[in-house]
Amino acid sequence: MPPTAAATPPAPGADPGARPGAEVPPEAVTPLLRGVEVLRRLTAAGGRMTVGELERATGLARATIDRITGTLARMGQVRISDRTVALAPRLLELGNAYLASVRLPDLLGGLADALADELDESVSLAVADGDGIRFVHQATRRRAMSVSFRIGDLLPAERTAPGVLFASAWDAPAWAAWAARRAADPLGAGFPAVPPGRSGAADLAERAAEAGTRGWAVDDQWVEPGLVALAVPVRGTDGRIDCVLSTVSHTSRHDADSLREALLPRLRGTAEAMERVLREAPEVPEVPGAGAADPEAAGADGATGAAGLAGWTSASKQELGREFVESLARGLTVVTAFGAGRAALPLTAVAEATGLARATARRALITLEHLGLVAAAGREFALTPRVLDLGFAPLSRTTLTRIAQPHLADLAERVGESTSLAVLVGDEVQYTGRVETSRIMNVHITIGTRFPAYPTSMGRVLLAGLPDAERAALLAGAAPRALTPYTVTGPAELSGLLDEVGRAGYALVDQELEEGLRSIAMPVRDAAGRAVAAVNVAMHASRRSREECESAVLPELAVAVARIEADLRVTERFARVPAY
Numbered sequence: 207m208p209p210t211a212a213a214t215p216p217a218p219g220a221d222p223g224a225r226p227g228a229e230v231p232p233e234a235v236t237p238l239l240r241g242v243e244v245l246r247r248l249t250a251a252g253g254r255m256t257v258g259e260l261e262r263a264t265g266l267a268r269a270t271i272d273r274i275t276g277t278l279a280r281m282g283q284v285r286i287s288d289r290t291v292a293l294a295p296r297l298l299e300l301g302n303a304y305l306a307s308v309r310l311p312d313l314l315g316g317l318a319d320a321l322a323d324e325l326d327e328s329v330s331l332a333v334a335d336g337d338g339i340r341f342v343h344q345a346t347r348r349r350a351m352s353v354s355f356r357i358g359d360l361l362p363a364e365r366t367a368p369g370v371l372f373a374s375a376w377d378a379p380a381w382a383a384w385a386a387r388r389a390a391d392p393l394g395a396g397f398p399a400v401p402p403g404r405s406g407a408a409d410l411a412e413r414a415a416e417a418g419t420r421g422w423a424v425d426d427q428w429v430e431p432g433l434v435a436l437a438v439p440v441r442g443t444d445g446r447i448d449c450v451l452s453t454v455s456h457t458s459r460h461d462a463d464s465l466r467e468a469l470l471p472r473l474r475g476t477a478e479a480m481e482r483v484l485r486e487a488p489e490v491p492e493v494p495g496a497g498a499a500d501p502e503a504a505g506a507d508g509a510t511g512a513a514g515l516a517g518w519t520s521a522s523k524q525e526l527g528r529e530f531v532e533s534l535a536r537g538l539t540v541v542t543a544f545g546a547g548r549a550a551l552p553l554t555a556v557a558e559a560t561g562l563a564r565a566t567a568r569r570a571l572i573t574l575e576h577l578g579l580v581a582a583a584g585r586e587f588a589l590t591p592r593v594l595d596l597g598f599a600p601l602s603r604t605t606l607t608r609i610a611q612p613h614l615a616d617l618a619e620r621v622g623e624s625t626s627l628a629v630l631v632g633d634e635v636q637y638t639g640r641v642e643t644s645r646i647m648n649v650h651i652t653i654g655t656r657f658p659a660y661p662t663s664m665g666r667v668l669l670a671g672l673p674d675a676e677r678a679a680l681l682a683g684a685a686p687r688a689l690t691p692y693t694v695t696g697p698a699e700l701s702g703l704l705d706e707v708g709r710a711g712y713a714l715v716d717q718e719l720e721e722g723l724r725s726i727a728m729p730v731r732d733a734a735g736r737a738v739a740a741v742n743v744a745m746h747a748s749r750r751s752r753e754e755c756e757s758a759v760l761p762e763l764a765v766a767v768a769r770i771e772a773d774l775r776v777t778e779r780f781a782r783v784p785a786y
Contacts, residue, residue, distance in 0.1 A: 228576060230576060231572050231573075231576055233568070233569050233572045233573075234569070234572060234573045234576055235533050235534075235537050235569050235570060235573045237274070237531045237533045237534040237537075238533060238534050238537035238538070238570060238573045238574075239573060239576075239577065240264070240266060240270065240274055240534075241274050241277070241278065241531070241534040241537070241538065242577055242579070242596065243264050243266075244260060244264060244266075244271070244274050244275065244278070245278070245283075245293075245297070245596045245597060246595055246596065247260060247263045247264055248260070248284070248291065248292075248293050248597065249293070249595060249596060249597050249598075249599065249600060250398055251263075252600055253292060253293040253597065253600035253601065254290060254291070254292045254293070255290070255291055256289055256290050256291070257271055257272070257275070257289045257290075257291060258289070260275070260291060272529070273528065273529055273530075273531050274531060274534065275291050276526070276529050276530065277529075277530050277531040277534050277535055278297075278534075279294075280522055280526070280530060280535075281296065281535055281538070282294055282296035283296050283297040283538070283597075284297070285612055293597045293600060293601055294601075294773075295601055295604075295609060295773040295774075295776055295777045296772075296773065296776060297596060297597040297598075297601060298597065298598060298601050298602065298776050298777055298779070299542055299776055300538065300541045300542065300593055300596050300597075300598075301357075301358060301593055301594045301596065301597070301598035301602075301780075302545075302776065302779045302780060303541055303542045303543075303544045303545050303589060303593070304541075304544070304589040304590070304591065304593040304594060305342060305594075305779075305780045306544075306545040306546040306779075307544045307545055307546065307548060307549040307588065307589055308333070308342070308549065309487070309490070309546065309549075310331060310333070310342055310343070310448065310449050311331070311342055311343045311780050312546070313480075313483050313484065313487055314331060314343070314440070314449070314480045314483060314484075315331070315343045315345075315780075317476055317479055317480055317483070318330070318331055318343055318345050318451065318476070319345045320476075321345075321451075321453070321472065321473070321476045322345035322346075322347065322453075323345075324472065325453060325469060325472065326347060327347060327453045327454065327455050327459075327469070328344070328345065328346045328347050328453065328454045328455075329344075329345045329451070329452070329453050329454075330343065330344050330345070330355065330368075330451075330452050330453075330454070331343035331440075331449045331450070331451060332366075332368040332449060332450050332452065333448075333449050333450075333591050334372040334447070334591075335360060335590070335591040335592060336383070336578075337362070337363050337369075337373075337376075337380065337383055337384040337387055338360045338361055338362050338363055338369065338397065339360070339361050339363060339366055339368045339369045339372060339450070340358065340359065340360050340361075340591045340594055341355055341356065341357050341358065341359050341361075342357060342449065342591070342594075342780075343357065343780070344356065344357055344781075355399065356399075356598075356599040356600070356602055356603045357594070357598060357599065357602045357780060357781055358594035358595070358598030358599035358602060359399035359599050360397055360399060360594075360595070361397055361399055361400055361429070362394050362397050362400070362406075363384065363410070364384075364388075364405075364406035364407045364410045364428075365394070365400060365403070365405060365406040365425070365428040365429050366406075366425055366428065366429065366435070366437075366452075367423040367424055367425040367435045367436060367437035367450075367452055368423070368437045368450035368452050370410070370413050370414050370417045370423040370425075370437075371414075371417050371418070371422075371423050371437055371438075371439050371447060371450050372447060372450065373410060373411075373413075373414035373417075374414040374415065374417050374418030375418070375446065375447060376414070381411070384410075388407055392404060399599070400429050400430070401429075401430055405428045406428040421438060421439065421474075422436065422437065422438045422466070422470060422473075422474075423436075423437050424436055424437075424462045424465065424466055425437070425462075426461075426462040427457070427462075431457075432456050432457045432458070433454065433456065433457075434454070434455055434456070434457060434460060434461065434462050434465050435452050435453065435454045435455070435465075436452060436453055436465050436466055436469055436470060436473060437450050437451065437452035437453075437473075438450070438451055438452075438470070438473045438474055438477045439451075439477065440477050440480045440481055440484070441481055441484075442481075442484055443484060443485055448484060451473060451476060451477050451480065452473075453465075453469055453473060489547075490546045490547035491547055515539060515560060515561050517561075519532050519535050519536055519539075520532070522535070536560070536562055536566060536570060537570040537573060537574070539560050539562075540556060540560055540562070540567060540570040540571060540574065541574070541579065541580075541589065541593060542560075543555070543556045543559035543560050544588070544589050549588055549589075550583070550586040550587065550588045551586060551587055551588075552585050552586050552587070553567060553568055553571065553585070553587070556571065556587065571587055575587070577592075578590060578592045579592050579593050579596075601777065602777070602780070602781035603781070604777060604781075604783065605783065605784050605785065605786050606627070606629075606638070606730070606738065606739055606774060606783055606784070606785050606786065607627060607638045607639040607785070607786045609770060609773045609774055609777060609783070610627045610639050610730070610739070610741065610770045611627075611639050611641070613766045613769050613770045613773075614626070614627060614639055614640070614641045614741065614766070615641045616766065617641075617741070617743065617762060617763065617765075617766040618641040618642075618643055618743075620762050621743055621758070621759050621762050621763075622643060623643055623743050623744065623745040623749075623759070624640070624641065624642045624643055624651075624743070624744050624745070625640070625641050625741065625742065625743050625744075625766075626639065626640045626641075626651065626664070626741065626742050626744065627639030627640070627730075627739055627740070627741055628664045628665075628668075628739065628740055628742070629668075629738070629739050629740075629785045629786070630659060630665070630668040630669070631656065632680070632683075633658065633659055633660075633680045633681070633683055633684035634656040634657060634658055634659055634665075635656065635657055635658075635659050635662055635664050635665045635668065635740070636654065636655070636656045637651055637652070637653055637654060637655045637656075638653065638654075638739070638785060638786040639653070639786075640652075640653055651744075657719060658684055658686070658689075658719075659680070659684070660681060660684055660686045660694075660695075660700060661686070661689055661693050661694070661715065661718040661719045662715060662718075662719050662725070662727075662742075663713040663714065663715040663725040663726055663727035663740075663742045663744075664713075664725075664727040664740035664741070664742045665740075666703065666704060666707050666713035666715065666727070667707055667711075667712065667713045667727050667728060667729040667737065667740045668729060668737055668739075668740050669681070669704050669707075670704045670705070670707040670708035670713070670729075670737075671708070671729055671736070671737030677701075677704065678701070681697060681700060681701075682697075686700065689718065689719055689720070690717055690718060690719070690720060690721045691721075692716060692717045692718050692721075693718040693719075694718060711728060711729075712726060712727065712728045712760060712763070712764075713726070713727050713728075714726045714752060714755055714756065715727075716747065716752060717747055722746055722747050722748070723744060723745075723746070723747065724744070724745055724746070724747040724750070724752070724755065725742045725743065725744040725745070726742060726743055726755045726756070726759055726760060726763060727740050727741060727742035727743075727763075728740065728741055728742075728760075728763055728764060728767045729767075730767055730770050730771055730774070731771055732771075732774060732775070732778060733774075733775045733778060733779075738774075738785065739785060741763065741766060741767050741770065742763075743755075743759050743762075743763055
């Protein structure tokens with residue numbers, strides 16, 4: 207496994223884009239430079255900006271912003287509504303490519319999660335990113351006062367315990383780069399994940415030397431008052447620090463000394479277990495033809511595989527003309543050529559994975575290297591942690607409701623009826639997302655409303671996904687009763703209906719919850735195939751017959767659910783996605 211510390215991108219505080227002082231290579235792809243700048247500005251702003259704000263922040267012309275954001279929207283990486291541009295979950299494919307390529311979350315995340323459960327404190331894994339540290343895994347405890355760091359957040363080394371450990375291995379050029387960054391940005395404005403401040407810088411060299419000798423570091427409220435952290439290194443097979451394992455607490459529970467005394471042995475034990483995993487982990491074989499994001503899965507109209515990807519970009523260019531920036535789309539696609547078993551690739555492999563000509567792939571890689579997103583070692587290229595700068599932090603801390611909401615709105619617009627998202631809570635469904643249409647006679651339901659599951663379309667698709675014994679127990683506890691003359695309440699009949707719903711993949715409920723109310727629903731499944739939520743379309747029975755619901759509404763509902771599931775799967779690849 208290639209060590210994550212091998213690729214050292216530019217010092218983060220000095221320049222949000224290219225290496226400080228580095229001239230733009232003549233082969234660089236200008237639209238790709240501009241597109242990455244737009245994505246970084248959106249990320250720094252929390253994931254959402256108006257077109258005018260982007261224009262002012264980047265200095266680009268309005269027409270250029272429109273073409274860039276239009277291309278990103280075509281790729282499914284942003285959404286545009288009322289001149290506001292918002293990052294979309296498909297952008298996470300870029301960060302997922304980096305995280306899959308280094309393998310740390312896949313190999314070590316389970317041990318970090320188990321430690322968080324054991325300690326009842328938040329636990330993180332971080333890698334070096336220039337003279338900063340970047341989180342690649344988070345196991346956060348839910349508390350009234352909890353840590354708000356996200357996967358992808360970048361913090362200055364001098365203000366973190368992991369950073370002190372990484373600094374213990376810096377050479378003279380690394381220390382010089384850190385000093386230059388500190389001189390240019392003394393308050394750390396280039397690190398928006400932490401409050402501005404000067405703490406931790408004066409004695410960093412001394413603390414780093416101590417940490418290197420004793421094998422641990424403590425953060426005693428360097429980030430902000432009340433926050434204490436303890437960190438230990440996790441070393442790869444070459445002896446270098448691959449990542450740092452840390453736990454964070456609050457001074458109401460621990461001070462720096464008690465945190466070390468109470469938790470250091472368990473942290474070290476987990477770090478040793480992680481090092482064994484890294485030593486014993488088998489190499490992931492490269493899958494022939496693997497790599498590169500699938501535009502069809504991203505909601506675009508294209509074929510699968512490298513040839514299909516190249517064809518999709520060409521077709522998009524033909525359809526949209528100059529409004530589609532083909533070189534930007536191709537350049538971002540190069541990032542997704544990397545992944546599990548493809549941590550370091552030569553130019554030829556990148557070109558094959560993306561379906562691009564060698565010359566095109568080479569120019570994209572030169573541009574990405576200039577931006578600090580790719581590092582070259584000999585004839586091979588590898589992604590750097592800086593890829594997580596492209597939207598990962600704001601997009602990874604989300605909920606299923608937020609993921610589904612734009613798709614509910616699209617569905618409501620297409621069918622002209624109210625749409626909802628719900629989850630199963632005991633023997634009831636709870637509404638977690640909703641879009642209502644403007645009608646005189648409408649279905650009015652508020653977020654948080656609960657209904658019995660058995661007489662509702664969303665309840666039935668969720669009940670149908672349960673094991674037989676669990677479903678039977680829920681129905682028995684619910685004691686079904688007739689809410690209208692049409693409500694099915696018999697245990698045998700309900701069980702038969704749920705079996706039929708499971709086979710069909712949808713439920714159509716006609717006036718069983720309330721007379722005049724007809725609805726049709728489908729389950730939303732996660733990557734493991736579990737029904738984690740449901741989406742429905744509800745209407746007055748006079749507007750559409752049962753047959754029209756199945757012939758006209760169901761296909762549109764299926765499209766919306768497929769898009770929600772695709773966004774959910776890319777989001778939950780390395781991040782937890784709560785229901786709401």
